[in-house]
Structures are given as C-alpha cells and as structure tokens.
Amino acid sequence: MAHFSPDRSWRTFKRSLLNHYVLNGLEVALGLFLVTTLVHLVWGVQHAAAASVGVIVTIVVDMPAPKRGKFWRMLPAPLLGAPLFWLVQLLHQHPLLLGFLAVFSTFFGFLWMAWGKRGGPVAIAVVLAMVLAMSITPQPGHVLEVATQSTLFFVIGAAVYLVYAVAANAILNLRYRVQFIADTVLSLAALMLEQARMVLPDAARHVGLDDETVDGEAYGDNLADRNFGSFSRQSPQAAHMGNLLARHAAFADQLQAARDIVLESPRTPRRQRLAGMLMQMLDIRDHLLACELDLEHLRKVPEQAPMLLAQQAMLRALALELVHLADSLLWARKPQPMVNLNTLLRPMKAACTPRQRLEEALPDQYDPAALPPQALSQELSERIVRIHGEVNRLIQLGRDEAEPDLAVVRASWQMFVSPTAWSWSPFKGLMSWDAPPLRHAIRAALAIALGYVVVQLLPWKAHAYWVLLTIVVVLRGSLAQTLERRTIRVLGTLLGCVAALAILSAHLPPLALILCLTLAQGISHGFALRRYLFTAMGATVLGLVQAHMLNAEGSTSFHMFERVVDTIIGTGIAWAFAYVLPSWERSQVPALVQRVLKAQAAHVRTSLSVEQLQAVDNVPELAWRLARREAYDSLSALVQAVDRSLKEPRAVQPPLQALEQLQAHCYQLLGQMTSVKIMLMMRRGQTPSSFAVQQMQETVADVDAHLLAPLAAQSSADAALPKPPAPEPVPDPEDRDLLPWLMRRLAASRILARQLQADAAQIHQALARQEPEVPVAEAAQAR
DSSP states (O other), X not given: OOOOOSOHHHHHHHHHHTSHHHHHHHHHHHHHHHHHHHHHHHHOHHHHHHHHHHHHHHHTTOOOOOSTTHHHHHTHHHHHHHHHHHXXXXXXXXXXXXXXXXXXXXXXHHGGGGGHHHHHHHHHHHHHXXXXXXXXXXXXXXXXXXXXXXXXXXXXXXXXXXXHHHHHHHHTHHHHHHHHHHHHXXXXXXXXXXXXXXXXXXXXXXXXXXXXXXXXXXXXXXXXXXXXXXXXGSOHXXXXXXXXXXXXXXXXXXXXXXXXXXXXXXXXXXHHHHHHHHHHHHHHHHHHHHTTTTHHHHHTOGGGHHHXXXXXXXXXXXXXXXXXXXXXXHTTOOOOOOOOOHHHHHHHHHHOOOOHHHHHTOOSEEXXXXXXXXXHHHHHHHHHHHHHHHHHHHHHHHTTOSOOOHHXXXXXXXXXXXXXXXXXXXXXXXXXXXXXXXXXXXXXXXXXXXXXXXXXXXXXXXXXXXXXXXXXXXXXXXXXXXXXHHHHHHHHHHHHHHHHHHHHHTTOOHHHHHHHHHHHHHHHHHTTTTOHHHHHHHHHHHHHHHHHHHOOOSOHHHHHHHHHHHHHHHHHHHHHHXXXXXXXXXXXHHHHHHHHHHHHHHHHHHHTOGGGGTOSSSHHHHHHHHHHHHHHHHHHHHHHHHHHHTTSOGGXXXXXXXXXXXHHHHHHHHHHHHHHHHHHHTTTXXXXXXXXXXXXXXXXXXXXXXXXXXXXXXXXXXXXXXOOOOOEEOOOOSOTTTHHHHHHHHHHHHXXXXXXXXXXXXXXXXXXXXXXXXXOOOOOOXX
C-alpha cells in the first residue's frame, strides 16, 4: 500500500504554490504592476507612487469571491479611503489636527469589524489609506492643489484596479472553484486520517499514524497542531479527541468558504460537478462523524482488535485517495481512478451480514446497552463500506464519470452562500458597550493616539508612519491573534529589511523598482492568511521601496534602522493595548453556548421528523441541511473561541474543561442523529411503526426540554449528570430491523442532551462566579 510522503515541507510548498491564496496574490501583483506602470509611463514616477497607494488600499479587500456582488464588496475601501487620503495631505503642516484625524479615522475604520469577515479588510484598508497618506512627502506649491492632484491619482489607481479586479475575479472564477474544492478535499482527508487514529485503543496506536499528516488547510493544521488546549494535558485518547474536534472545526470553516464560491450559479456541467463534489463531501463528513459511535465499547473488547485494525487501514487508504484527488485538482489533471481496495474491504463486507438473528432476539423490554459487540462492529463496518462508496463517487465526479444530484445542488445554491449585500444590521450591534467591534475600535484608536504622540518625539518624523502601520497590522481583535503576530512581525521586518537593502543598494531603474514593488505586494497579500512571516517580509519590502519612490532622498541604511526601531515600537504599543478594554473570549462564551444548544436542538428536530419520509419535494431535506450547517458552524465558532482563549491570562480564561466536554458531547449528538438520519432515509417512502414514531417524538420533546431550558434557572443539582434510562417496554413492532438501532440511538441522544445541559449549566455557573476553571465531574459515556 502507498504511504503518505514523509517530506512535509515539500508537500506543503507544492500545494501552497497552487493554492487560491497564491493565485490571488499573483492576480493582485499583476494588477498593481499594470496600473502603476501605466501611470508611470504617462505621468511619471511621482504620480505612479500616488496611484500605487490607491491600488494597495483597494487590494486589501480583493479576495476570491463570488462574481455576484464583487464590485460592491470592494467599493467601500477606495470610496472611504480617497477622502481620508486627501484630508491627511491637507493637514501635513498641522500635526495636532492630523493626530485627531488619525485617531478618528482609526476608530471609524475599525467599526467595520462589525461586518465580520467582509468588514475586516475594509477596516484595514481605511486605516491603511490614512497611514500611507502620511508617507507622502509634502511637495512645493499650494497645499490644496498638491493634495487634490495626489488624491486624483490615488482615485485613478483605485478605480482602474477596481475594474481590473472585478474582471480578473470573473476570469479566474472556475479556477477558484477547483482550488476551493481541492482545499476542502484536503481538509476532509485530514479529518478522515484523524478519525482513523481514533479507531484503535491507545495501546495499539503504534501501528503507524502518528507521523502522518495532511497539509493544506491553513486553520485546521495550526489548530490541530496545538493539540486543542487542555485535551493535550489529558490522556492520549483525549488529545486525539481534541485534534478531531479541531479538524471538524477546520472542515466547517473551509466548507463555508467553498460554498460561497462553488455554489454560485452552478449552471454549466463543470460547475454542477464541482458543486456535486462539495455536497458529496458533506455526506462523507456525516458518515465519518457516525464512525465515532460505539468505538469506546469496541476498543474494550480484545476480540474486536483485528476488525478495528482493518477498519483503520481502510480509513487511512481512503484518506490517501482523497489526497491524490486534491493534488490532481490542484495540478489541473484528470484524477486517477480509485485504487482497488477489495483486499481491505473483504473482511468488512463479510461482517455486513443480515441482522436476522439480532432482530428475532428482540426482547420484551429493550435495553439500549444490550446490543452485542459483534453487532456494533458490524454497524461500523457498514459505515466504512458506505464511506468507501461515497469516496469512489466523489472521485468519479472529479473524473466526469458520474452525474451530480442536481436537485440537491439547485436547492443549495442560494440557501447556503453568505450574503453579499451590505446592511445596517451589524451596525445596530455596536450600540452595546460590550460589543467586541466597538471595544476594539476604541482600543485601536487609543493605540494610534499613543503611537502618534511617540512619533512626534522621534528624531525621524519623515518615516514615522511605520509605527502607526505596525500598530494597525499587529493589533487584532483578540489577544491570541495579537500575540501570534507580535513576534512574527518583528522577525519578518528584519528579514524584509535585508531584502529591501539589497534591492535599493542595486540602484535599479524606476520600472525595476515597480516590479519589486509588485512582487512584494503579491507575496504580502497572497500569504496574509497562510504564512504571516512572508506577509511581514513582503510588507517591509513594499513599504521601503515605496518610501524610496515617494522620497528618494536620504540614506537607505538609515531607513532600514528606522524601519526596525519603528516596528519594535509599534509592536510594543499594539501588545500593550491588547490588554486595554479587552474583549476576553469568556464574554462571548454564553452567547456561543446558547447558539450551539439551539442549533443542536433544531438539528435533532429536523433529523427525527417523520414528514421527511413521505415528502414529495426537497423542503424537509433542505430544512435538515440548513439545521446541519448551523449545528456545525456554531460548533466551529465555539472551538475557535476556546482556542483563542488559551492565549489569554489564566485568570480570565473560560472554564476550558467544561467547554471541551460540551463540544465533545455535541459532536457525539451530531453523530447519533446522523446515524438515525441515514437509517430513516434508507426507508424513505415507508412510515415506521407507531411505537417508533412515538419514541422519536418523545426524544425530540426531551431534547428540547433540556437544550432550550434557561441556564440561569438551573441549580447545581439540576446539572447532575444523568443515568441511562430504564429499559422500554416494546410491543410487537412492524419494523424489527430498525427498532433495535433506533432505540439505541434515541436513548443515547437523550443521555447526551442531559449531559449537554449539565455542561452548559457548569459553564454558566463558572462564568457567573468569575472563576477561571470549574471542575467537571467524570462524564458518563453514551456512545
């Protein structure tokens, strides 16, 4: 059997070069070069430098995006940046007024963070326009005339690049779709490999998966490598569980980014196949989640070790097939057919025999824990066989040998993509003093105020805007992100200074400097979300070369010294102000937990809906898919918040152990519902017996009662962990093939709902007492 390549660096490098981040970086670099060169050839190098500032400000918001709404998504950055650029130049000779403008524009700009991932780049662009305007040395002549002329070329550069960016995004749309699908496939392969690690007991993990990884996902790789908080301080099993949660969060995060691109107008056959691949990966993810069920029971049975080993080998082989598929998509090659895995499939197919003996042995009173290990292992084998079939179909879709489910694709087109229009709704959330975007805007404005005062005291005021620029790019919304950028920014600046010194010492002609500026911008933009060290290096070269073009006088080496000192000062200020008016993650936890519980209850309700079995349209299926997306997305948001809280002072950390228990129980409940959903959809067109329907309705009512209850009204006694329910009396049912498994899943779901209620109550009590950690009792297992 083929093995994963041990050379992680080479694998990562190859995939990084073919990633949509790099393609987007090349696209923006080409745009900067074309616009700046055009202005340089027509109006000269000085005006080209001003035009390049307009381009750079617009580039900040130029990310791969759906064609629909691309123009309006980018427009706010140059529209807000141009008047600010003009005002800064008017006030060059009035330091006090310029300082007030810098503080106000920073506060106003960072309020755009309220719009989330769309608003963040706009906030950076607005402040960047202000900071870069300070870099332009005042020219002789009337101040108003000079400022207006410089702003005119800023607008020309921004306008021409805006048209170019919209056109380039449309041209590269199909390639972006393929790259996003490839990234999602890699994230799914990493999730599958982590699930393979979970199959065997701790003592048997020496068989070979610890050193195998799937590189390619930016967030998932970093998060899982940190071993997910305090899970790493517990048993190896708990550490693997932490990594599994991180991989699920990474896949959910990657999935939404892919949805926005891939599900837009899937009208052509090629687009439909790519959208079909995306929907196929959702089904694979669901089967993987269900594979976690009952594993803890099976690991304790020595007789099941050979079958578990075979199941792990199959998951590992399928992960490798996904990696090959992703690499083929990135290299624009037709994927190879799936490798024949019959040798690995044979023992699992042999285990998937009819369950007649189990069904005939159904007792008068059903105990959810009474199913024998052989039956549980059989069900796990069936799931893995289904995953094999789903992966095979995914590869066939990639090879254009299978047709996508167009009904699902069309139903998902507009329902699962992020909104593209700007609205005032997020602005209403800024009315609260506790709103994180408002506190971050105040924090950033105060940091800029202090930075500006420090700038006035420095002996080199001509390039002191670098202090403010460093504050803007280092100071993030959370302490974890600020600390992550702090050290990398200084190191990247030092390396960038060396590169810029080599470039400027060569005394290159203006067109060559424009080319260097272009490459630096492409690297800085392309690696902003992947490798910030490269971004810091590119930004340093960009700033130094642009400063040289705007003001060629002065010592190059002294500029290097200024750059390093200013970066250290700006980083220190950003670091210090990360603790001013902090928005600790614990303040967001109650809302995130409530969102998770509501999403879990809605997912249970739609998964157990009997109407879906007799529906003649896709309305119930669409409702379930929407509920499933919210369940995963809410969990992903909670996982990321917990990860960020690990960098915060221990005294203000949320109750990590309770949060991790809650997340683990949520994924277990999702797995239980996924298993039930699969069982029910296999019987679509048939109505279960009245007893089964009653049990499903009672489970929905029980789950709602526990997950939707107000946490503040619960006492510590209410939060006690539940005991398994008593055996249910079973009438003579019509569907004896469904009932044993359905009852087991429903019973486990009720236990998990009570455990989630207990976890949420402990989190609420810990936060109410302002304690950093609340011990969590040993949870009862309900898998």
